[in-house]
Amino acid sequence: MEAIDIENLLLNNDEKAKHFAKENLNETNEHREKCLEEIRKWLTEDQAKLHARMEDQYLLPFLRGCKYNMEKTKKKLVNYYTMRRNVPEWFQNRNPELKEIQDLMKLGVFVPLTKLQDNKLVVIVRTAIHDPCIHTQDNVFKTGNMMMDVASLENIIPAQIYGVIAIFDLYGMDFDHAKEFTPSMIKKAVFCWQNYHVRPKNLEFINAPPTINVILSIFKSFMSEKLKNRIKVHTDGYEKLYEVVSKDILPPEYGGHGETMEELIKYWNGVLLKYKTWFLDDEMYKSD
Structure with missing residues (x-):
């Protein structure tokens, strides 16, 4: 597996995708960084039991999928990591x-x-x-x-x-x-x-x-x-x-x-x- 391309992840190399994300997902550079910081703080202080991945490439899909609605994002993260525990037949081995x-x-x-x-x-x-x-x-x-x-x-x-x-x-x-x-x-x-x-x-x-x-x-x-x-x-x-x-x-x-x-x-x-x-x-x- 190659290292993640951060510039690609943050849409810095694709103005069309950046515009689409702003218009359809409510994503701007400032909003993205603010939400990432809030989600990490919430996971660290209130949801440590989830053992979630904290890197941008694993948090951004949830934020983008929920159009940066923080409550929906938090709910989806809880559901996702709980599912990974409850369904070992899909997520283990x-x-x-x-x-x-x-x-x-x-x-x-x-x-x-x-x-x-x-x-x-x-x-x-x-x-x-x-x-x-x-x-x-x-x-x-x-x-x-x-x-x-x-x-x-x-x-x-x-x-x-x-x-x-x-x-x-x-x-x-x-x-x-x-x-x-x-x-x-x-x-x-x-x-x-x-x-x-x-x-x-x-x-x-x-x-x-x-x-x-x-x-x-x-x-x-x-x-x-x-x-x-x-x-x-x-x-x-x-x-x-x-x-x-x-x-x-x-x-x-x-x-x-x-x-x-x-x-x-x-x-x-x-x-x-x-x-x-x-x-x-x-x-x-x-x-x-």
Whole structure:
């Protein structure tokens, strides 16, 4: 893992992103520094039990995701670090060299694109690419969270400033996959999405089976109105998806002209493996 580019993190090299952040996220240099100081003081004096990361690159995503609303930011930080304690099956033992992680990575359960859409990071989540008799849904979510951590660190401005477009490919979804999505699993997933440190802008579901509305209705029952309104289900090909994500950057497997899924999987697995030491260190950051 390379050292963080502070100039990039603070938007000093991107006037367009700086303007966007000011207009849409209430971020200015002065406001950012004031809020960072306040959050650090609050974490140190009132929330030491959270064992939160204190560096700018780990606090700014929460501030930006909450548009610098301090109460919302504090709530999200508490939720996030408490979740890391309460859900060890997703946030502990995250060695990217583990066989179960490598197997799922090579299947391509969670694959970011390397090109952006309107400055946003695009990720493809292949919900049913795995065999549920071999791989648990918890390991699928753990692998996805690990890849999202890495992709957001590698794409600071897209993930933190402009947001993320998630394409959920449901091809191959059958009863064995569907039964893994118990209400408790769905509640856990939605809680994670809503308290994660990126800005989810679009949730696009493709290759949806007829039963998707049953599963989605459970997902929506745990979602905020804002997140519900960002869900779109595509049941008739990819034409409507192309209105959201250009064919120029989508893989050929999705009718696009970008890198193949195989190329993307190989690239991101290589990046993930470089973060082995980072993941080992990261496990200590969670609530008591």
